[in-house]
Each structure stands twice: as structure tokens, then as C-alpha cells.
Amino acid sequence: MQMAKPPERKQWEGNYSEWFHKVIQEVPVYDMRYPVKGTGIWTPYGFKIRKGVTQIIRDELEKTGHDEVLFPLLIPDYMLGKEGEHIKDFEDEVYWVTHGGKSPLDVKLALRPTSETAIYPMFQLWINAYSDLPLKIFQIVNVFRYETKATRPMIRVREVSTFKEAHTAHATREEAEAQVKQGIEIYSTIFSKLKLPYVRTKRPEWDKFPGAEYTVAFDTVLPDGKVLQIGTVHALGQGFSKAFDIKYMKADGNYENVWQTCYGISERAIAALISAHGDDNGLVLPSEVAPVQVAVVPIVYKGKEEEVLKKCYEVRDMLVSAGLRAVVDDRKEVTPGSKYFTWEMRGAPVRIDLGPRDIEAGTAVLVRRDSLEKTTVQMAPIVGEIRKLMSGLDDALIKRSSAWMSARISEVTSVDEVKDVLNKHGGIVEAPWCGDRGCGEDLEAKVDARILGTPYGDSEECNTGIGCVNCGVTAKSTIRIARSY
Amino acid sequence: MQMAKPPERKQWEGNYSEWFHKVIQEVPVYDMRYPVKGTGIWTPYGFKIRKGVTQIIRDELEKTGHDEVLFPLLIPDYMLGKEGEHIKDFEDEVYWVTHGGKSPLDVKLALRPTSETAIYPMFQLWINAYSDLPLKIFQIVNVFRYETKATRPMIRVREVSTFKEAHTAHATREEAEAQVKQGIEIYSTIFSKLKLPYVRTKRPEWDKFPGAEYTVAFDTVLPDGKVLQIGTVHALGQGFSKAFDIKYMKADGNYENVWQTCYGISERAIAALISAHGDDNGLVLPSEVAPVQVAVVPIVYKGKEEEVLKKCYEVRDMLVSAGLRAVVDDRKEVTPGSKYFTWEMRGAPVRIDLGPRDIEAGTAVLVRRDSLEKTTVQMAPIVGEIRKLMSGLDDALIKRSSAWMSARISEVTSVDEVKDVLNKHGGIVEAPWCGDRGCGEDLEAKVDARILGTPYGDSEECNTGIGCVNCGVTAKSTIRIARSY
Numbered sequence: 001m002q003m004a005k006p007p008e009r010k011q012w013e014g015n016y017s018e019w020f021h022k023v024i025q026e027v028p029v030y031d032m033r034y035p036v037k038g039t040g041i042w043t044p045y046g047f048k049i050r051k052g053v054t055q056i057i058r059d060e061l062e063k064t065g066h067d068e069v070l071f072p073l074l075i076p077d078y079m080l081g082k083e084g085e086h087i088k089d090f091e092d093e094v095y096w097v098t099h100g101g102k103s104p105l106d107v108k109l110a111l112r113p114t115s116e117t118a119i120y121p122m123f124q125l126w127i128n129a130y131s132d133l134p135l136k137i138f139q140i141v142n143v144f145r146y147e148t149k150a151t152r153p154m155i156r157v158r159e160v161s162t163f164k165e166a167h168t169a170h171a172t173r174e175e176a177e178a179q180v181k182q183g184i185e186i187y188s189t190i191f192s193k194l195k196l197p198y199v200r201t202k203r204p205e206w207d208k209f210p211g212a213e214y215t216v217a218f219d220t221v222l223p224d225g226k227v228l229q230i231g232t233v234h235a236l237g238q239g240f241s242k243a244f245d246i247k248y249m250k251a252d253g254n255y256e257n258v259w260q261t262c263y264g265i266s267e268r269a270i271a272a273l274i275s276a277h278g279d280d281n282g283l284v285l286p287s288e289v290a291p292v293q294v295a296v297v298p299i300v301y302k303g304k305e306e307e308v309l310k311k312c313y314e315v316r317d318m319l320v321s322a323g324l325r326a327v328v329d330d331r332k333e334v335t336p337g338s339k340y341f342t343w344e345m346r347g348a349p350v351r352i353d354l355g356p357r358d359i360e361a362g363t364a365v366l367v368r369r370d371s372l373e374k375t376t377v378q379m380a381p382i383v384g385e386i387r388k389l390m391s392g393l394d395d396a397l398i399k400r401s402s403a404w405m406s407a408r409i410s411e412v413t414s415v416d417e418v419k420d421v422l423n424k425h426g427g428i429v430e431a432p433w434c435g436d437r438g439c440g441e442d443l444e445a446k447v448d449a450r451i452l453g454t455p456y457g458d459s460e461e462c463n464t465g466i467g468c469v470n471c472g473v474t475a476k477s478t479i480r481i482a483r484s485y
Numbered sequence: 486m487q488m489a490k491p492p493e494r495k496q497w498e499g500n501y502s503e504w505f506h507k508v509i510q511e512v513p514v515y516d517m518r519y520p521v522k523g524t525g526i527w528t529p530y531g532f533k534i535r536k537g538v539t540q541i542i543r544d545e546l547e548k549t550g551h552d553e554v555l556f557p558l559l560i561p562d563y564m565l566g567k568e569g570e571h572i573k574d575f576e577d578e579v580y581w582v583t584h585g586g587k588s589p590l591d592v593k594l595a596l597r598p599t600s601e602t603a604i605y606p607m608f609q610l611w612i613n614a615y616s617d618l619p620l621k622i623f624q625i626v627n628v629f630r631y632e633t634k635a636t637r638p639m640i641r642v643r644e645v646s647t648f649k650e651a652h653t654a655h656a657t658r659e660e661a662e663a664q665v666k667q668g669i670e671i672y673s674t675i676f677s678k679l680k681l682p683y684v685r686t687k688r689p690e691w692d693k694f695p696g697a698e699y700t701v702a703f704d705t706v707l708p709d710g711k712v713l714q715i716g717t718v719h720a721l722g723q724g725f726s727k728a729f730d731i732k733y734m735k736a737d738g739n740y741e742n743v744w745q746t747c748y749g750i751s752e753r754a755i756a757a758l759i760s761a762h763g764d765d766n767g768l769v770l771p772s773e774v775a776p777v778q779v780a781v782v783p784i785v786y787k788g789k790e791e792e793v794l795k796k797c798y799e800v801r802d803m804l805v806s807a808g809l810r811a812v813v814d815d816r817k818e819v820t821p822g823s824k825y826f827t828w829e830m831r832g833a834p835v836r837i838d839l840g841p842r843d844i845e846a847g848t849a850v851l852v853r854r855d856s857l858e859k860t861t862v863q864m865a866p867i868v869g870e871i872r873k874l875m876s877g878l879d880d881a882l883i884k885r886s887s888a889w890m891s892a893r894i895s896e897v898t899s900v901d902e903v904k905d906v907l908n909k910h911g912g913i914v915e916a917p918w919c920g921d922r923g924c925g926e927d928l929e930a931k932v933d934a935r936i937l938g939t940p941y942g943d944s945e946e947c948n949t950g951i952g953c954v955n956c957g958v959t960a961k962s963t964i965r966i967a968r969s970y
Contacts, residue, residue, distance in 0.1 A: 031607065031610075034556070034557055036594065051553075068529065069532050071526050072644050095594075099583060100581075101576065101578055111582065
């Protein structure tokens, strides 16, 4: 096994937003030229990436007993309004269907901004007895938010085209609480498979999901230092089940309202995946979601065309029958150099260059996408070599992205420091906090940033006993602050 | 191998509509209690049937070079209106989004009734050179029609939840014509896999897809004798490409408008599948789309519970590892009789009854869903026996449904006969026709039925030279007439 020195790896830092737009339009992944603001088109290649990601989501949810369903898009206004907190938060950003043909509708219909109020009236019909519980369903659908702020492809959109929402109902608070934990575990697994680093944060009271008891969010840091929420898990308590009268009969013959949870994830996960791993040459995709894992590029010399192509197809067939997603780039009148460019842009984890000399020697040149390292390997054990390279790439992606993100989480103890750090390189700052909403909002205004909330999980109790970063009163917990999308 | 006499098989004829509503609600496949008229919910089991059907559609389209994509739902009014014929036909049945939050929108947005006018503006951007052609894409999405007539679950709905639409662009009329033929072949394959009988009919001029040159439809006959259109293929010519200015550069440097086709299929295919094969005991599903192919029912005697259950799980594991979708119905406090009822209702192709005596004898009892025939087989070759039963069931389904439908296609020569046949048992009547629109519409009024069109394919030329069934003028072709959904 020979190794060539990899070329210098360029980074997109400092120019992330432009880079992101360029790469998703050039691959293309997502065409943002559709003439309705805040919407876009999943291209053939983009759709395949999306399919890889949704497959991971489906697998993890099905493995844990969630059934896929499909609910209607339209929600009558009176249903959307049933849970008071919920509608208050959504009413300014709902799209309304008011006419069918030329006739005004009797009842205004909302394009779902999320589906609690579409699904829970049916839970009321579906749940009668203890044996109907737990009920655990999910759907992957489009949802709509009339965002008035500047939209941003895949990140802040008016049509969220890929919204996975899970909804569960349980007999007791304890079971619902356990489900929140399972939801969090499922999302942790999904993001690990996407090689995405994250922190889990309990959102402050004033920023939880409308109608929920509390919200735990997954946040990641994008290359520009701004935080992106990529998933949320909500404990709903009995708020919705009371509003929608969802009850089950207990062993003693009495009825009780169910306890509910819901959790959502969107194409933001795909935006984060692209942003975390990509470089100046384009996408870098973890092997599990790469539409093409191995691109075979024929290095053709005059008179050897047929022989080389034949071998390339042989190699592809061998890889495909070993379960790898492999293609031969057999475009005519396109130079090998252009083909390298194509497959680097598309983020194929491994490229194989195959020419007459390789064929004679029974070898092939493998190129790993993240490092662009070239390795010459024997043809016979090539499947194993490719798997090794892919798993090396996968490991490198999570290591690199985690290290990058860890370096952007800072502990600070003064308001000036908060400002300094956020101005210098963004990311997340952690500081001791008194827990008071007024103090929190005052702090947000002072540093022009958002309070993400308090760490969820084992670090929740840290930083107590010292003074709040803003008001000096004894701190009750750590708080996370960031500039966010 | 022993055989027991199968019980009498009850048919739902005469009471089809009630039967259909009952079975989809009881399984349940599709919950029609959602409080927006003309919409419904795919339940967990229904979603799995839907997934089986969409998987067949995806496979056939991908095999023939179509790429899956995803376009936005919302279409600005000025785009929907660009092709004159198209908008004329749809404007009365479009749902309009007029408000975002409390603000009226500058541009009214339509919920797509179909996506030509969403997709073709992007074709205009995507297609430049000959090498961009052919372009063949598809998406599976929801579309909306504000139907004012009586809605009917899965058959006449306001939200079509499962609309597969393919759109293609080509350099020449000949290539587009070949694509129409491929589209028709693809649909023929899909319906064959669903064991659905059909006729292919070229729709009359006045009933073609708005904006198309011509339309070929797939029609099947439902148990009540009424015809259901289950798929359409359209030759679009250059009408849309001129309206949307979609051009490519030819070898000589000149630009030419592309030639287009599109073809669609919806959940009506699933409604037809359920209707064609079901019986009084519930669903009967072809093996390829059955969510559960084999249901193992433990026949438990006191003291033998564990032994029997253990064997059932063993059998299931063996079946699953042989690639079959198998489950054990291990519900407690549910009698075997109720379990039979469940799996007959759900249409599992094969049931296995397994009790202590079978275990001792190394045998099992297999029950085939369509015939309810019981067969006692040896355990060792059980996988082969099950596959044989499933393929027997699949063959029986297409044979039975085809024979049933063939018996409902009648050739007639007078208007009275048309009426008689349609009144007596519905179905499709074929008669000689002069080809004149006025005569056709006169005939439709006289017999209170719809002209489906002329046979597509090899029989197109038959019945010429004799007199038109209505006006007596020399007939140019056969015409098909039916009462339809």
C-alpha cells in the first residue's frame, strides 16, 4: 500500500453563507430558484441525499415501535384554535386557504404549521382503553410557516418540505417522561449517524413549544458561528389531551386524560450535514447517506478505451454485489479531471481511478473524499479497502466536526465576556444564571443574542452556588447563550 | 398433503359501496372521520399497503430512468394561468391560499391540482442543450381538487394524498411518442403487479387532459359496475413548452421547443386493488403488497402455552430469514377465532395455525386467504409450500378479477342495447361510432353515461365500415361507453 501526500485542504470559513448557497445550487442538491419565496426543489441528487437521511429516521423510529401514518394537510380554523397557547404562537405565521375555485369556504383551512391539532382529534377517537396505549406514530410531511424574516434555503423556509413529526400518548406521566428520554435517545442516534455534533438544551420557559410542559432541543453550531436548532423533543403533559378530550378507561373504570409527547426534525438536519462536512471542493457525505459511495473513473488512453471501460464495469458490478452504491462515470468527451471535479462536488466518499497500467498491475488508485488522500491498492481485496476508507472517513467527519464545535463552546463569567466571545467567533457560551426570566431577557438584550436554555442531562446542576453572570444573584444553573438562526 | 373442503366464499356484490366503506374503516386502512370533507388518514396498516404500492411504482419508474424529485406545493396564480387550456379546466377546482397570518398575500397561491405549471418553469432553467434531454422525473405528492360533487374515500377526494406524477421532455416528437408508449408499458406492469384488470382507452378530444394533444387512460370496472380511471398518460406536444418557453439548442445552433409527456396515478389504484380482490371477510391482498404475508396463530392448550409460542417464533424467524414478511399473533386473552378474523380482515395471503399436535407431528396447517382452503404440510419444506400458496393466490386474483371484468365488457349495436346493458350490470359497452363530437355528446345524454373513448392499441381499427350506433353514419372506430366515477 503506497500513500501520496494529500493536497492542502481548503476551508470555507469566513464565507460560509455564500459557500452554502453555491454548493447546494451547483451540485445541485436544492434548487432555490422556484418563484415562491422560502421554498425550493429537491433535485434528483438532492432527493437521494434526503432519502438516505429519512431512511435513517424511519429505521430508528420503527425500531422503537413508532408506526408511520399520513394525515391531511388542511386544518380547520376551529381545530387549530383549540389549545390556547398553541394557537397564540402560530396564528401570525399560518397560511390560510380561504377559497375553493371562486367560492369562499365556509370554514377557513390552515396549511398545517405542525400537526398536533390535526392528529389529536383522531387520538380522541382511536384511544378508549388502556390497551390502546402507548400509541406511537410519526409522519414525514411538508409544513408551512409564513416567516416574515429573511428566508434561507433549507434553514429558514416557508414550506418545510421534510418535517418528521412523531406523536405519542401514554397512560401515566412516568411513561410519557420515559418516552421523552427515548425520543432524545433516538435523535442522538440519528445525529450520530449523520456525524453531526450537538448539544442538548432545555429551552427556557418562555421559549418552549407552545402548549408543552417543557422542550429539549438539539443545537449545532454552523461554520459562521451561529447556532442551528436541528431537533426538538416536547413533553406535552395533559394540556392537549384536555383540550381535545383524549381519555382512556383505567382498570378501576374511571377515565383519565392521556399524557403526551411529540418530537420533530426537519431538512435543517440535511443543511447541518452539508455545512458540517463540506469543503471548497463541494459536499463531503458520510457513507451511510451518500447516494454514490464509490465513483469509478476510467483513465482512458487511445486504443485502450474498451478494455478500460470493461474493467470499470466489472469493478462496479463487484462493488454493487458487495452491497456498495457504485457507478462508473462513463461520460464521453469529459476529461478525467472534470469527472474528479464532479464527484468531489457531489461528495462521493471514495473515487477509484482505473487506467491501463493499473489493470496490468492488478491494482487501482483509491481517493478518499475528505482528505483527498490517494492510495494504491491491490484489486483482489478492494472491497475491504473501500470499506476501511469509508469508515475512516466517517470517523474523521465526526471527530473533526465535534472538535470544531467543542472549540466553539466557551465558559464565561461576565456579560462582557459573553459579548466578546460571540462577536469574535460565535458559537455557544455557557455562564452561571439565576433562573429569572426578567434577568434572562435583560441579558439577551445586552448581548444581542438568544438564551438557548439550560444543559439537558448530567451537567444540569453545574455552576450553582456562584453569582449569575448578569445580576449577580446566586446562580441556579448554567445557561447557554448564542446567536442563532 | 391433506386438503379440507373450503367454506363457501361470500361475495359483496350488490352492496359494494357499503362494503368498501366498512372494510377500509374496520381494518382500518383509511380513516375517513377527519373533519375536512374529502380527506382521510392513512392508518399504520393502510400506510404499509400504500408503501407497498408506491414501492412498485418507484421501482418501475427508476428502472426506466426516471429520477425522483420534490417540488413545492404552492403555485403562484400567474404561473398556473400560463397555459390557456390548462387553467380553464382547473380554475373552478383550485384551492387558493390568500393570507399569511393576518396579512393578505400579494400573489394568490394555488395548492397544486397537478404540477405541470410548477415544474415546467424549472424545466426552462434546467434544459439548455441536447445533452440535457431526455429529462425524466417524477414525484409522489399530495394534490388538491375542490370537488363539489359528493366525495368518496380514496376515489373522489379533495386531497389526493398519493399522486405519482411523471414529467418528461424530449428533443423530437418521435422520442416523446416513444415515451408515451413507455409510460403505458410501465403502467401496464404496475397494474399487473397489483393483479388489476384494465382496458386502455384513448379519451375523446373533449375529455383529454387540458393542454395535451391526446390522453390514454387505464380504466377498470368496480364491483358496482361503474368504471374507475386508475391511470392516465398524456402526450403534451409543444403546448406547455411554448407557454413556458422551454427550448434546447440543436446541433445546427438553432433552438427548438421540447416535446413533452406526463403521466399520473393515484390512491385510486389502491381503492381498485381493495375492491377487486376483497370479500365479505375483508381484504385479500396480492403477496407483493401485503404488509404481512404470513400470520402465525398459536393454537394454545393449557400447559402447552410456552412450547407452542416458542415454536411459533421459531417458524416466524425462519420465514423472515427466508425473506417473507411474517408475524406471530401472540395477543393474550384473544381466541384463535378472533385472530383468524383479524388476519382475514387484513388480507394476509397465508395464515399458519400451529398447535401442540402439529408440533408433535412436525406439520402445520396453512390457510390461503382467497379460497380459505386449509392444507396440512410438513414443517421442513414450509417456505416452499408458502411461496407456492402465495403464487397460487396471486394467479387466482388476476384470473378471477380479469374474468369478472371481461364479462362486463359487451359489444352492442344499438342505443337501446347500450342502455339495457348499463342498467343491468354496468361495465363497459363497445359500439361502432362515427367519430363526431356532437353525435358522441348526444349519445351520452341518451344513455346517461360517459364516453370513455376509443380502444388504444391493436383493436383501434375494429368496427369500421358499419353504421354508428347512434347516428347510423359509417363508423370510424369502436367507442367505449360506461357509467363512471
